[in-house]
Amino acid sequence: MTRRVQYEELCEILARIFESVGTPHDIALLLAENCASCERDGAKSHGIFRMKGYVDSIRSGWVNPAATPRIEDVAPSFLRVDARNGFAQPALAAARSLAIGKARKTGACILTIRQSHHLSALWPDIEPFAEAGLIALSVVNSMAVTVPYGAKRPLLGTNPIAFAAPAEGRAPFVFDMATSAWAHGDIQIARREGRPLPEGIGVDADGEPTRDPARVLDGGALLPFGGHKGSALSMMIELLGAALTGGQFSTEVDWSGYPGAATPLTGQFILLIDPALSGGNPFAVRASEFMTNLSAAGLHVLPGERRRRNRAENLKNGIVLTDEEWEQLMTLAPIPGENANAILER
Amino acid sequence: MTRRVQYEELCEILARIFESVGTPHDIALLLAENCASCERDGAKSHGIFRMKGYVDSIRSGWVNPAATPRIEDVAPSFLRVDARNGFAQPALAAARSLAIGKARKTGACILTIRQSHHLSALWPDIEPFAEAGLIALSVVNSMAVTVPYGAKRPLLGTNPIAFAAPAEGRAPFVFDMATSAWAHGDIQIARREGRPLPEGIGVDADGEPTRDPARVLDGGALLPFGGHKGSALSMMIELLGAALTGGQFSTEVDWSGYPGAATPLTGQFILLIDPALSGGNPFAVRASEFMTNLSAAGLHVLPGERRRRNRAENLKNGIVLTDEEWEQLMTLAPIPGENANAILER
Structure with missing residues (x-):
């Protein structure tokens, strides 16, 4: 199942997530727009999929969001x-x-x-x-x-x-x-979706070629x-x-x-x-x-054209998120799911 | 059979070739040093192999060497x-x-x-x-x-x-x-030496993949x-x-x-x-x-290191040219072979 989320609504949800972990309002808005833009333009490897990384980096004290x-x-x-x-x-x-x-x-x-x-x-x-x-x-x-x-x-x-x-x-x-050969986010998505990699993308922990995204990510490396x-x-x-x-x-x-x-x-x-x-x-x-x-x-x-086409389509009809993507986002949200839904319904 | 030519001697021969087709002395010297440097550093696809192209371009009136x-x-x-x-x-x-x-x-x-x-x-x-x-x-x-x-x-x-x-x-x-995928000069050298290309380098005149350098050069194209x-x-x-x-x-x-x-x-x-x-x-x-x-x-x-190593070796021991390379160069030289040999023997 999927749902459609308007770009501005996604920005608002992401900004609240950034703010909930101590990011000042203006920076939260800027990062939220950046991340939502990637999702909007179909650059999913840099979209909401990355929110957990942002939040965990901030929570661990590794990055100072302020x-x-x-x-x-x-x-x-x-x-x-x-x-x-x-x-x-x-x-x-x-x-x-x-x-x-x-x-x-x-x-x-x-x-x-x-x-x-x-x-x-x-x-x-x-x-x-x-x-x-x-x-x-x-x-x-x-x-x-x-x-x-x-x-x-x-x-x-x-x-x-x-x-x-x-x-x-x-x-x-x-x-x-x-x-x-591939962006790191795309390897992570391939692991999540259980898809093998093409030849020539990565090696395992022993430096041997592998098509298994998990073996590339767990101690292996990209080419x-x-x-x-x-x-x-x-x-x-x-x-x-x-x-x-x-x-x-x-x-x-x-x-x-x-x-x-x-x-x-x-x-x-x-x-x-x-x-x-x-x-x-x-x-x-x-x-x-x-x-x-x-x-x-x-x-x-x-x-650049594919992103532009996705942008036009998604600004018009909303950004398609799977239920799984939505639920993963809600685990990060400082607001209960029903309130986030309320944002969507405004 | 091969011979060894000192870098400075090669510069002098190449400069004379450039001058013989109307290139002013200072520009001839500069182009000669550039071309001889490529040969000296083992970048043969841009070395003396290119002299015929320079000369023919100047003779045809396509380039103004002055x-x-x-x-x-x-x-x-x-x-x-x-x-x-x-x-x-x-x-x-x-x-x-x-x-x-x-x-x-x-x-x-x-x-x-x-x-x-x-x-x-x-x-x-x-x-x-x-x-x-x-x-x-x-x-x-x-x-x-x-x-x-x-x-x-x-x-x-x-x-x-x-x-x-x-x-x-x-x-x-x-x-x-x-x-x-390859430099044009390397395709030309492969044709001259009768070597097939690896996969993925070029296409023929119909846009079909080919490993024949001649088919790439004659109406085909690189990838x-x-x-x-x-x-x-x-x-x-x-x-x-x-x-x-x-x-x-x-x-x-x-x-x-x-x-x-x-x-x-x-x-x-x-x-x-x-x-x-x-x-x-x-x-x-x-x-x-x-x-x-x-x-x-x-x-x-x-x-950059391979070129540096070639440079050190060839400055010390001279640049190795095959008889065929030497003879091709002499067909362009404004000075008879024996006089060019005299340059080398000075």
């Missing part, structure tokens, strides 16, 4: 934020206007966030920059769950890379992908996508996400003293470019031409 | 170069100091090059930035030889991405990889590495290499009126970051720690 980020304006095109053991999203929100201003003034801005917890997708961080007319690239490192190509033990995170660019008269070009190439990209992400930001490498995340902790305490790198400075025809016009050519070459779904 | 690049200093962190139908390398050389100065002053610099011909590897462009203490990322688009994942016809170039970062007390971390992920990266490279620089998309390269032309007339994107502004411990120290950890995890060759 941390006030400190902005360090160090150069005309370089901005640092120390998230001070809080979530990455409020740190980005605090620096966003300043970063956009710098990019517009100088042509580019590097925004580094350190001592930050990131458990969500990256596209919600960068899509708004493209909607504001900027090109944005972001990477974040996570925890050591991926074996570098040719090595024997995990050293890299799932280390996603995301890119967004404006396009004239259409939605931005946006991709967001793990540099591991990078695309062999040595994905592996090299993931290394770049460690260097930008940790060494450049002043954050921790994926191997340095030590949450062993915090049972239930699930949010990697690492760093995030964001690059903004103002394409108004590009040579030739306007960037957004050219990007739109390119996307039209991709469609003409037979590409039915351009990067 | 073009004077025009630098457009448009913002504190954004620099454009119009290569004016010349090679990309002299355009980069002309803007290099200014770009470094901007990155040091503001924290970052975007350098775009348009109307430029790039037939070499990308690592020679960016490794020197890392040696100067900067982080560098570069992409270049090429000609439409790669089918986007899920599409029916080629629309993307081989579109390499390269990254270089300084590391304390050791050689920089450097990778350079095509976002096509991206890593499925939809490599495909998305390659699309990003089109947007940065063409739309942002003001250059041409890979589909727009039309050399049909220039028989023998082999150098794509597109654009190049370079990002420089000054890691002196990073938070926490010095970036280069942290990068070095990371590379040490990679070795400890069982990675025997770190990105």
Whole structure:
């Protein structure tokens, strides 16, 4: 059985859950919107499925949901934020206007966030920059769950890379992908649903290839996508996400003293470019031409389009949740199920 | 049979070849050093094997080897170069100091090059930035030889991405990889050597998978590495290499009126970051720690190391060329074989 929940209602429920474990109202709202957006857009591996991880991380004391980020304006095109053991999203929100201003003034801005917890997708961080007319690239490192190509033990995170660019008269070009063969959340979902993995996704605790998601998650590890190439990209992400930001490498995340902790305490790198400075025809016009050519070459779904379609559908008709998903959410909710139902019925 | 040629001697021979077809001395030297460096470092797909392509492109009138690049200093962190139908390398050389100065002053610099011909590897462009203490990322688009994942016809170039970062007390971390499953030059070498391709590298003229390099090169196409992920990266490279620089998309390269032309007339994107502004411990120290950890995890060759080893070996003992390679080079040389031999014997 399933039910449909309106996006705003889901935001309200998630915000109450965040607030119930000590998250200030404004941060709770921001994190709730972020998580509900993933669910709304069909990015289920980063949707409500992650709420238990958020709550347990906060309850264990691993993350400080009330941390006030400190902005360090160090150069005309370089901005640092120390998230001070809080979530990455409020740190980005605090620096966003300043970063956009710098990019517009100088042509580019590097925004580094350190001592930050990131458990969500990256596209919600960068899509708004493209909607504001900027090109944005972001990477974040996570925890050591991926074996570098040719090595024997995990050293890299799932280390996603995301890119967004404006396009004239259409939605931005946006991709967001793990540099591991699969995202960690998708492996967790496969275990929950009892589905075997394809070949080449992961290894067990002995480093042997396995298609069993449980063996990958329990002491095993992921493989990078695309062999040595994905592996090299993931290394770049460690260097930008940790060494450049002043954050921790994926191997340095030590949450062993915090049972239930699930949010990697690492760093995030964001690059903004103002394409108004590009040579030739306007960037957004050219990007739109390119996307039209991709469609003409037979590409039915351009990067970012599937999320946009899900978004339109789910904003109109509500987000479909299974009873199981709903009940798992209610175990976290500070309000009894019937009251949550009342929110839904308003 | 093989012979050994000293790096400096190879540079001199290649420079004479470039000069013999109208390349000014300084540009000839720069292109010769670039090409000889690839051969020296074992990057044979971009070494002397490419000289016929350079020469034929110049002879056909497709590229102007004497073009004077025009630098457009448009913002504190954004620099454009119009290569004016010349090679990309002299355009980069002309803007290099200014770009470094901007990155040091503001924290970052975007350098775009348009109307430029790039037939070499990308690592020679960016490794020197890392040696100067900067982080560098570069992409270049090429000609439409790669089918986007899920599409029916080629629309993307081989579109390499390269990254270089300084590391304390050791050689920089450097990778350079095509976002096509293989580089075009490697397919050409496989055809020459009569070797079949692995699965998943290319398709024939009908879009059907093939392991025959000739069928890939003659009307067929390459596939991206890593499925939809490599495909998305390659699309990003089109947007940065063409739309942002003001250059041409890979589909727009039309050399049909220039028989023998082999150098794509597109654009190049370079990002420089000054890691002196990073938070926490010095970036280069942290990068070095990371590379040490990679070795400890069982990675025997770190990105960039194989080239460094080849370089050390070949600078000491000379670069090994087969008689066939030597003879092919001599067909391009403006000096009879015995005189070239005289260069070698000096």
